[in-house]
Amino acid sequence: MTTEYRFAVNVLPKPGILDPQGRAVEGSLPHLGIEGVAGVRVGRRVELTVAAADEAAARATVERLAGELLSNPLIEAFTVELLGATSSTISATSPTSSSTSSVGAAD
Amino acid sequence: MPVRIGVVVFPGSNCDRDTTHAVELAGGEPVELWHEEASLAGVAGIIIPGGFAYGDYIRAGVIARFSPVMRSVAAFAADGGLILGICNGFQVLAEAGLVPGALLRNRGLRFVGREVRIAVEQPETPFTYLAGPRRPLRMPIAHGEGCYFADPATLDALEASGGVLFRYVHADGSVAGEIDDPANPNGSLRAIAGVRNAAGNVAGLMPHPERASEAILGSDDGFGLIRSFVESAAAGAGTHRTPELATR
Numbered sequence: 034m035t036t037e038y039r040f041a042v043n044v045l046p047k048p049g050i051l052d053p054q055g056r057a058v059e060g061s062l063p064h065l066g067i068e069g070v071a072g073v074r075v076g077r078r079v080e081l082t083v084a085a086a087d088e089a090a091a092r093a094t095v096e097r098l099a100g101e102l103l104s105n106p107l108i109e110a111f112t113v114e115l116l117g118a119t120s121s122t123i124s125a126t127s128p129t130s131s132s133t134s135s136v137g138a139a140d
Numbered sequence: 141m142p143v144r145i146g147v148v149v150f151p152g153s154n155c156d157r158d159t160t161h162a163v164e165l166a167g168g169e170p171v172e173l174w175h176e177e178a179s180l181a182g183v184a185g186i187i188i189p190g191g192f193a194y195g196d197y198i199r200a201g202v203i204a205r206f207s208p209v210m211r212s213v214a215a216f217a218a219d220g221g222l223i224l225g226i227c228n229g230f231q232v233l234a235e236a237g238l239v240p241g242a243l244l245r246n247r248g249l250r251f252v253g254r255e256v257r258i259a260v261e262q263p264e265t266p267f268t269y270l271a272g273p274r275r276p277l278r279m280p281i282a283h284g285e286g287c288y289f290a291d292p293a294t295l296d297a298l299e300a301s302g303g304v305l306f307r308y309v310h311a312d313g314s315v316a317g318e319i320d321d322p323a324n325p326n327g328s329l330r331a332i333a334g335v336r337n338a339a340g341n342v343a344g345l346m347p348h349p350e351r352a353s354e355a356i357l358g359s360d361d362g363f364g365l366i367r368s369f370v371e372s373a374a375a376g377a378g379t380h381r382t383p384e385l386a387t388r
Contacts, residue, residue: 051287051327053249077198102206105199105235107242108289 185373188229201231230344247327266372306334
């Protein structure tokens with residue numbers, strides 16, 4: 034029996050890496066009359082579904098593609114977030130509690 | 141017989157014709173290498189041209205990295221084959237780990253298309269030995285992600301090993317600054333415009349030598365780099381080993 038796991042991969046520039054988009058967002062905030070916001074980092078979020086025998090196998094697939102394709106380990110770190118799981122035989126949606134694991138640690 | 145130079149064509153490549161033209165001018169026989177084909181058609185050197193391979197989705201160059209042709213290009217590199225990446229081609233090589241570092245979004249956030257000046261830092265390489273007298277070379281850039289980045293240790297190692305091939309410079313030849321210096325169009329660290337790998341057979345640069353290969357284009361300062369590549373590939377043709385510099 035395979036289960037379909039829905040994941041989100043969040044990719045952010047590592048600390049210390051120049052993030053001109055984040056800086057541009059920060060620079061625009063005064064024009065909105067917003068103060069006191071700092072540390073803006075702009076990244077990317079990718080959601081995807083993986084069919085696998087269990088969560089560990091699904092997560093391994095996601096971590097591989099996140100590390101090789103969705104992020105560049107020289108400049109970016111990513112986290113993998115499990116959004117939910119659907120069993121293909123009982124076709125019931127059972128959202129598991131959203132859990133986040135840190136990979137490619139951000140420093 | 142002219143030396144066969146492969147020019148990789150991805151969906152979104154847009155400097156492949158300029159590059160094949162420049163290769164022809166330099167006396168080579170350009171061979172287009174389609175991204176879905178693993179065959180390198182027996183070429184003696186490979187140029188990865190500029191453009192927006194696979195739309196530059198995710199990050200410039202990364203999807204191209206996993207194409208069938210790039211597996212062959214990586215094997216060619218490991219075997220000592222001569223490879224040059226120009227602009228998007230440089231980004232592809234960096235994503236593939238064939239040259240050190242990464243190309244980030246330009247510090248000024250904008251796509252920049254204009255002429256810049258670069259200095260040849262290493263005049264005795266297969267990529268530069270016919271560049272002519274030492275002087276700033278004028279050639280165009282056209283990119284949104286050209287800010288060269290590597291961690292300080294990698295940068296120091298690159299400098300020490302002669303891995304920095306080109307730097308952005310002012311008209312008088314002095315090296316451009318990193319921040320708020322128009323001579324450094326993208327904010328590249330240490331004003332690095334091009335690098336080569338440790339083995340010395342794979343190089344990449346952001347500026348476009350193929351677009352500065354005829355006087356009618358406004359500059360032919362880039363032609364010496366194209367000639368260097370073609371002549372070097374000819375000198376090592378058929379061996380796939382890094383060729384000795386041709387007789388100067």
